[in-house]
Amino acid sequence: MIRKTLLLILLVCSIGAFAQSTSENLDKILKEHFSASEPGAAVLVVQNDKVLLRKGYGIAEINRKQPIEPDMVFRIGSITKQFTSTAILKLVSEGKLSLQDELSKHLPDFKTEHPVTIEQLLNHTSGIKSYTSVPERMTTEAKKTKVSVAEMLGYIQGYPIDFKPGEKWLYNNSAYFLLGAVIEKVTGKTYNDYINQNFFQPLKMTASYPDDSKPIARQAGGYNKGAENVYTMADYVHPSIPYSAGSIFSSVDDLWKWNQSVFGYKLVKKELLEKAWEPTQTTSGDVESYGYGWQLGKVGGSKAIGHGGGIDGFLSFEVYVPELKIYVCLLANNTSVNPEDIAYTLAEEVAGVRSKKPEAITLTAAQRDAYVGVYKINDQEERVITRKGDQYFSQRSGGTKFEIYPYAVDKFAFKETNTRIEFKRDNSGTVTEMEMLDRSFVTRKATKTNKPIPAEREEFVMNPTDFDVYVGEYELAPTFIIKVWREENNYKAQATGQPPFEIYPESASKFFLKVVDAQIEFNRDDKGVVTSMILHQAGRAMPGKKVK
Template sequence: MAQIKNYSKVFKNNSFAYTLTLLIYFLGSMGDSHAQEIISEEIQKTIGTRIDNGVNTGIVIGVIDGENVSYYSYGARSLNGNEPVNEKSVFEIGSISKTFTGLLLADMVLKNEVKLDDELQKYLPQGITAPVQNGETIKLVHLANHTSSLPRMPDNFSPSNPDNPFSDYSKERLYEFLNGYEPHRDIGSEYEYSNYGVGLLGHVLASRKGKSYEELLLERISKPLGLKETKITLSPKMRRKLAVGHSMGVEVSNWDFETLAGAGAIRSTAMDMVQFLKFNMGVDDSPLDEAMRLSHTNSRKEGAKPMVGLGWHLISADNDEVVWHNGGTGGYSTFIGFIKDGKKGVVVLSNSNASIDDIGLHLLNSKSPLKEVKPSIVIKIKKTIDAEGIEKAVATYWDLKNNNAEDYNFSENELENLAYSYFTSDKLKEALALTKLNTEAHPTSSSAFASYADVLLKQGDSLKAIENYKKAIVIHPDNQRAIKQLEELGINTETQVGDIKIDNSILESYVGRYELAPSFILSVRKDGNQIKAQATGQPEFPIYPKSENVFFLKVVEAQLTFNTDENGEVASVTLLQGGQEITGKRIENN
């Protein structure tokens, strides 16, 4: 029988993702980490620091090492109580739900109920027309691997309750958006992470069988695999074990999904998720084994990056392939991954929306770094706003940033998330001050200026909003949120973005390898009239010019600046992402 270890500590303190951050976090060479203790003291210390600093409320991890399973948990189910989290606690798993949707698709394909290359149009109600671009229409596989050309979220997503944003997004709205959408690129040509697309896939698969998404999930996956607490609707037993979600140290509502359930609606426990992983890894036999293998297989064209299966993301490193996904809702962050054809698998669940991806990646590969965790500045700022007002809070921010910068996390996302909480509560004075503060603290952030413009627009100051949307595009020319808003305000965005042409000889001069950090190399190559960049352990992405030596990525807000020496030779590259700058020396030319 497999050995199961359980490490638990009681914490007593009353005090959304694919996000995929593609350049700052990376997998290094997949070295042998089996010699180290499975759940090391370093990991335990990291988790303890995050919780003791108020970054996370509770964290549960499960590690599969061969046939052995180890659990470790630290923190509380709620800051208002002392009951600890453990492997039986219930969490929202967010976008990890997409791997279940991909598995449903694979199962239905193998049972000849649908085909991967079936056109979406085949499964739509009468009167609803799927988008067509240059004669190509969306297929089911495009929805599963994020190449449908559908956006991350539909533009008719306007929740009546921002604290539970998906609860009222109906099938009528889903079809209304689809019926009028015009793709901005060829279908199947590029990766663009789409909650809407996978939610649509889950909806049409369930409709095909005349069931709800949850009914299909229970019938095809949860019940056959014995995952008794992997479902959407909380049973009384699951509700008693629920780890309450938190954001910035405050309890938040659970998210309820209606039509887009396939994108992120599932709740589960670490025990169930470990069992799900064991089936996926082939450690235990499963009636869905063949469907799981299909869901792990790259579904994109050979050579296309990033690699995506059906719901799962795939990363190659040395001779290993990592299969993974992360998730996040308003009060939860999650990670699941395993080494394909190997014996290592990891689940990390937290009842806080602070990311825990680095813990999951590090557990899979000890060379993947753990983030240095500091308490978020917004916890201090929010308390100051509540007690003394926004003006005092802004003054406190600058005082701490100037005099105690090493003591807090001052990243742009921290302020943006806090501002959003006030924005959605119609506390526009606070939202305006915080978004303006973010532009001053992070003047190279396109997102910060777009958020500031959003608040200005809601206040009715359209002229100043336009000014700041334009600034957002200057910083990141593919900021779709800013582009869309400007177009709705009657501004021709083509004159903002431009169509910069760079001489081929100049592009050729940038080709080479740049060392951004030890074992973290950025490789740049030329492909026709396009240059592409690839970081260690990451997919390759095209980069686009803002000027002769400054380029940006479309998949994530990041910028590369090629620097020359006194002889005019390209000597280094500077990566700007998330308010951080990293300069890497050129170590190899073309």
């Protein structure tokens, strides 16, 4: 009996020591990402209903040097979509609407070129243009100005569609704004009242708010990192702008309560919710790691379900691994961090599947260029693999160029993230395809084409004072301005509501950005006077008249 008791004590002690070790490792990971003197995050990590870590990192308000504490309230951005999706599914379970209902059944005044279903709004296949992709709707002035639901629906209805419903997948805030309007029409309540009465109040989510119409206690300020790594408070975004696509304020504790209720099937029955956690397939055959308001990933070999959010000054991510009962929530007031990568890293640490970055290898001369080329992702997007000496780079259309490195033949890793690429060959040994191996639930593939590699942009040497003729402001839309200026030998551009970026000359009138795949071209009239610019990005050419 004494021996059994001793064994039990040893077992309990070893479990406790393991939990303590895990908590210490989690804390170490987070301290690598957040400084005590800068904006940071509140973080919660839970396994089997046991809290492994609940802690604040960094500063909640710079002026007061107030540290972040774990019970503080943050804007959670698009994690709001979970609440909107669950509200819709709750109404479906109550027989008040169907996933196959056409939008026109509930919003007859909202006209669409093709019929759009509720399900297509939920899974981002509606083709309706996302209002957040329209520059004039996302200016600093526009974002801080209150709009009614009817006004925003009017704006959305006026935009051309991106594609035929069901044909493609494209993340879409307009879709979730429309779902909020459907909830209001079906229930006769405002979106805010419905969320409060059906979720926040019964679940005792006392630190959660659908908007900031009333003072919010213990709210963290949101910050952006600007030039010379200086943090400035983000511009205010009125909650009526994100609305049911991203208006909610909450805390890590409340989101844990929410997660328990959702995955405990207290709000919507299991068979309906499980549809929300399955990948979306388009009519063209593409499969996307996204369900109804939840994105799907992997922690080791286990399915992970979560969502992220981003709104001026704030970034967020939460993920749950049902098989392992691991939950991670990270709410940041610092837009220079990557909460999704950090949250997944924490989950992988708890699961014991966190892998170290592989060591780089040196490829032979015969192997070096086998992977270089243009790979087709879909009809609109490509990924380009390039080589410069012994360095390799991967860049998606309109995106940032990332350095990658080989760690085995046909296998590459991203230098800054855990994403990896595996190249596939045909029977002749020729590279024909690539697979992106990341935390996505669905393996993403791209086919190698015969298209030539886009020419590497080289900097043109110009006299700095020659740039002064371009200095000024250019109007691309009524409320969307790009300001251009010079700081000694550096040339800068800043779009309304965005941070400044350096631009580099490739000719006397053409400039390019290095942070993203975008270019600016300046135009002159017959007299040689600079009158306009054209912004080229992601296949679009957006002209802007010089107004100042």
